[in-house]
Amino acid sequence: MDNMKFNSMGEHVKKLLRECGDNVTIYPLAKIVKPEVIDIGSNSMIDDFSFIYGGKGIKIGKYAHLESFVSIIGGGKLVVGDYAVIATGSRILTGTDTYYGGKRMSTALPEExxxxxxxxxxxxxxxxxxxxxVIHPNVTIGEGAIIGSNSLVLRDVEPWSINVGTPSRKIGERPKVKEELNEL
Structure with missing residues (x-):
């Protein structure tokens, strides 16, 4: 591999980010495309085998964790709040093709x-x-909400709710976090 390929992976990419907090960990096999539109808050982690496409901009808060095999694709925007987790194998779609208007759906075609x-x-x-x-475009997952494993999220999710299924539905509520964390 040449140096350009290595620069988009692991710790090498930190210097290319628009903003990078203190003590950020990006493991060596995490790949980030368009790092110049990405902000990562202090003490956050991105595990090996994650793929992040910056699209129109990504902001990841402090103490957030993107686990292995997470994909962020689609070319739109993403905001990940403080202390949030995107668990192993999840897909965040900030954009997607549709068949509306009789259009083709091949991403190899010109956008028009x-x-x-x-x-x-x-x-x-x-x-x-x-x-x-899997989270689809134009979705907000409210503060403290939990999305259960293997769920498909097509609509906004209420704060502090527990949601599961395909498509996801609310099945309960999570207690609110009572203690604010000061910097550890």
């Missing part, structure tokens, strides 16, 4: 031949996206 929906995904403070879940 496709009908692409790009939007913003927000995972608020203390949000948790469970293993192998």
């Amino acid at each position: 031949k496709r009908n692409v929906i790009r939007g913003k995904v927000v995972i608020e403070k203390d949000g948790f996206v469970g293993t192998n879940s």
